[in-house]
Amino acid sequence: MPKVSNEHRERRRRQISEGARRAFARWGYEGATVPRLEEATGLSRGAIFSYYPSKLDLFVALAEEGQERLLRIWLDEGFEGVLRDAASNPEWLSMNLDVPRMLRDDEELRARWQKFNPALQAELTTSFVERQARGELRGDLDIETLGNFHGAILDGLAVHIAAGFPVDVEGTLELLRSAVAPK
Amino acid sequence: MPKVSNEHRERRRRQISEGARRAFARWGYEGATVPRLEEATGLSRGAIFSYYPSKLDLFVALAEEGQERLLRIWLDEGFEGVLRDAASNPEWLSMNLDVPRMLRDDEELRARWQKFNPALQAELTTSFVERQARGELRGDLDIETLGNFHGAILDGLAVHIAAGFPVDVEGTLELLRSAVAPK
Numbered sequence: 457m458p459k460v461s462n463e464h465r466e467r468r469r470r471q472i473s474e475g476a477r478r479a480f481a482r483w484g485y486e487g488a489t490v491p492r493l494e495e496a497t498g499l500s501r502g503a504i505f506s507y508y509p510s511k512l513d514l515f516v517a518l519a520e521e522g523q524e525r526l527l528r529i530w531l532d533e534g535f536e537g538v539l540r541d542a543a544s545n546p547e548w549l550s551m552n553l554d555v556p557r558m559l560r561d562d563e564e565l566r567a568r569w570q571k572f573n574p575a576l577q578a579e580l581t582t583s584f585v586e587r588q589a590r591g592e593l594r595g596d597l598d599i600e601t602l603g604n605f606h607g608a609i610l611d612g613l614a615v616h617i618a619a620g621f622p623v624d625v626e627g628t629l630e631l632l633r634s635a636v637a638p639k
Numbered sequence: 640m641p642k643v644s645n646e647h648r649e650r651r652r653r654q655i656s657e658g659a660r661r662a663f664a665r666w667g668y669e670g671a672t673v674p675r676l677e678e679a680t681g682l683s684r685g686a687i688f689s690y691y692p693s694k695l696d697l698f699v700a701l702a703e704e705g706q707e708r709l710l711r712i713w714l715d716e717g718f719e720g721v722l723r724d725a726a727s728n729p730e731w732l733s734m735n736l737d738v739p740r741m742l743r744d745d746e747e748l749r750a751r752w753q754k755f756n757p758a759l760q761a762e763l764t765t766s767f768v769e770r771q772a773r774g775e776l777r778g779d780l781d782i783e784t785l786g787n788f789h790g791a792i793l794d795g796l797a798v799h800i801a802a803g804f805p806v807d808v809e810g811t812l813e814l815l816r817s818a819v820a821p822k
Contacts, residue, residue: 557801613791615795
């Protein structure tokens with residue numbers, strides 16, 4: 457068998473992930489059939505599935521990649537950056553519209569989801585702990601409660617954006633700041 | 640044609656709406672096929688579609704009914720009641736999992752959605768205006784921003800509940816109270 461360079465493999469993987477993300481965003485998980493994935497990536501099913509063992513594995517890899525991207529923005533630019541990015545990149549959000557139903561019906565998948573990007577998750581927790589220690593975040597609630605509140609606001613806005621409703625990012629950020637400010 | 644009593648029609652309509660809600664929650668909008676709707680309601684397609692002209696009309700009627708129920712709880716018990724109800728009645732939430740994608744692809748449906756329950760919506764707006772006038776809600780943001788923030792939190796928690804993740808209703812309510820309190 458010919459040896460394929462790492463660079464070539466990396467390029468192919470990116471081609472698959474970009475095309476597949478568009479297909480999942482447009483058609484949903486079920487609707488993104490293998491022929492549609494072939495069309496969106498410009499590659500044969502053989503090529504696609506030589507990089508990912510199954511459609512579910514491809515979807516999960518893209519979801520983990522999307523979360524990695526979001527966590528990096530959160531760490532670099534704060535939650536403001538996350539919300540502004542969500543409002544201007546609805547494709548990343550649309551890809552996730554089927555996720556709640558998929559997770560609800562599949563406990564194993566739900567467990568997999570919670571283990572995405574452990575190093576970045578830990579870094580985010582540390583940044584919350586440090587902000588709380590510096591008195592920038594209220595100290596009467598634990599980090600998990602504060603973090604989940606951010607998560608709920610993000611997912612709620614994501615639903616509104618994906619559905620095509622206008623959202624008020626600045627108003628939301630102002631309310632969030634008051635919610636988490638030290639009393 | 641025999642005359643059917645109003646009471647009988649009302650009972651039948653309730654039988655359809657309860658069964659169909661279970662079917663949509665379990666299978667999703669696409670997955671709730673006509674045979675599954677027949678099985679879930681215990682009625683023939685002829686009977687079902689004599690009450691609702693199409694599957695979409697049936698779904699929209701249930702969604703409007705769900706929103707009416709939510710608005711009544713909000714008006715009677717406050718937003719606390721809404722979140723506690725959401726956490727304990729995941730079936731109402733699961734029915735809505737396909738809604739963002741459906742609305743995104745259908746501008747007419749999105750417009751229909753925004754016109755649900757106008758009298759109750761107006762009553763809710765009035766209650767926000769009154770709370771603001773009494774100094775219970777901050778006055779530096781408009782009612783729409785405050786209302787949408789509640790909506791985002793509800794939809795975000797709804798996604799988490801429907802996906803099977805635990806949610807912290809009391810912690811969320813505490814943060815929400817700080818967010819909207821007068822400064």
